[in-house]
Amino acid sequence: MCKTRLTGAGRMFMPSIAQILSWEIKGFLVALFAIVGGQLFGGQINLSNLLYGRKSDAGQPMHDAAGKKIGLRKENSLYFSPERVQLLMFTVSAGVYYLTQVMHDPGKLPEIPNSWTTAMGGSNAVYLGGKTLARFWPGNNPNRS
Amino acid sequence: MQMLSLFVGYFLCGMIGLLGIAILWQIYDGTIDLSMLLSEANGDASMSRFQFLVFTFVISLSLFLVIIGGKDGPAFPATIPAGILTMLGISGSSYAVGKAISFSDPAGVQKEPLSVKISPDDPAVKYAGSLQFTAEVSREVENAKLKWEVIAGNGTIDENTGLFKAPATAATPPAPHATVKVTLLGYNDVSDLAVVTFIS
Numbered sequence: 346m347c348k349t350r351l352t353g354a355g356r357m358f359m360p361s362i363a364q365i366l367s368w369e370i371k372g373f374l375v376a377l378f379a380i381v382g383g384q385l386f387g388g389q390i391n392l393s394n395l396l397y398g399r400k401s402d403a404g405q406p407m408h409d410a411a412g413k414k415i416g417l418r419k420e421n422s423l424y425f426s427p428e429r430v431q432l433l434m435f436t437v438s439a440g441v442y443y444l445t446q447v448m449h450d451p452g453k454l455p456e457i458p459n460s461w462t463t464a465m466g467g468s469n470a471v472y473l474g475g476k477t478l479a480r481f482w483p484g485n486n487p488n489r490s
Numbered sequence: 491m492q493m494l495s496l497f498v499g500y501f502l503c504g505m506i507g508l509l510g511i512a513i514l515w516q517i518y519d520g521t522i523d524l525s526m527l528l529s530e531a532n533g534d535a536s537m538s539r540f541q542f543l544v545f546t547f548v549i550s551l552s553l554f555l556v557i558i559g560g561k562d563g564p565a566f567p568a569t570i571p572a573g574i575l576t577m578l579g580i581s582g583s584s585y586a587v588g589k590a591i592s593f594s595d596p597a598g599v600q601k602e603p604l605s606v607k608i609s610p611d612d613p614a615v616k617y618a619g620s621l622q623f624t625a626e627v628s629r630e631v632e633n634a635k636l637k638w639e640v641i642a643g644n645g646t647i648d649e650n651t652g653l654f655k656a657p658a659t660a661a662t663p664p665a666p667h668a669t670v671k672v673t674l675l676g677y678n679d680v681s682d683l684a685v686v687t688f689i690s
Contacts, residue, residue: 362499362503365503371554372510373513374550378551381524381547384524389524390524391533391535392535395540396537401595444548451556451559452561454553454570454574456571465581472538473587473588480594481594
C-alpha cells in the first residue's frame with residue numbers, strides 16, 4: 346500500500362506522496378475528533394437540554410394544587426424526554442457497532458443488518474412522534490410525564 | 491520532468507498539511523467557533539444534529555480506514571453498502587422533519603427569554619441577622635455577573651455576593667420590610683426583586 350521510495354545512493358528513505366497524504370488525513374481526522382470530543386465533554390460545545398424537549402404551552406393557564414387559576418404560562422416549558430434518550434442510545438450503539446465491524450475487517454465497508462436500519466428508523470420515528478406531540482398537543486400539565 | 495512532478499506533489503502535500511493544521515488550530519483556539527455546532531435556533535442542543543455528527547464521524551473514519559486498508563494499495567471501495575445510505579437517509583430525513591416541526595411554530599425557534607430569578611423570593615430575617623440570596627439566570631450568558639442592591643427599606647447587601655444584613659434594631663417609624671434587587675450586569679432590564687420581612 347504505502348511504499349517507501351529509495352533516493353540518491355539508496356541511503357535515504359523518502360515516504361511516497363500517498364504515504365504522506367495518508368498520514369496527513371489520519372492526523373487531521375484524529376485531531377479533529379479529539380478536539381470536537383474534548384469540546385463536547387469539556388462543555389465548550391453547547392449540549393444544554395439535549396435530553397429535554399420543549400412543549401408549546403406558552404399562554405396556557407397554570408393552576409395551583411386546589412385547581413385555582415394562578416396565571417398564564419409565559420415560556421415554553423421543558424420536559425425530560427425519554428424519546429431523546431432512546432435515540433441517543435440507538436445512535437451511539439449503531440456508531441460503536443459499525444466502527445467495531447470496520448476495525449475487525451478494514452478491507453471493505455461492512456453491511457449493516459436490516460434489523461439495525463429498521464430499529465434506527467423506528468427510533469427516529471419515536472423521537473419525531475414525541476416532538477410532534479409536544480409541539481402540537483402540549484396539554485395543560487406543565488410537568489409532562 | 492519526473493523530478494518536477496515529484497516536487498509539485500510533495501509541495502501540494504505540504505500545503506494540504508499546513509491547511510489542515512491551520513483549520514485545527516483555529517478550531518482549537520476558538521477562531522472557528524463550534525460552540526453552537528449542535529444547537530437549534532432557540533439555543534437548545536439538537537438530538538438530530540448530534541446524530542448527524544456521530545454518523546459523519548463514524549462513516550468518515552470507516553471510509554478512511556477502508557481506503558488505506560485496501561489490499562492493492564489505497565482505493566475507494568467498489569460499492570457502498572445500501573445499509574449505510576439507508577442509515578444516512580433516515581438520519582437526514584429525521585433532521586429535516588424535526589426542523590419542519592420546530593419551524594411550524596414561532597415558539598419553536600425563539601431563543602429562551604433571558605431572565606433572572608432570585609431566591610428566596612419572599613424571605614423573613616431577624617433583626618441583626620443575615621441572609622444569603624442567590625439568583626439563577628435562565629440561559630447561559632458569557633461572563634455573566636450579578637449586581638445586588640437594596641432599593642427600598644433598611645439593611646445592606648454585598649453587591650457582589652448577595653449576602654444581606656438586616657438592621658440591628660427596628661427603625662422608627664417602623665419599616666419592617668426591605669426590597670432587594672438583583673440585576674444581570676450588561677442587561678439592565680433583566681432583574682428580579684425580593685421583599686425581605688424583618689422579624690423580632
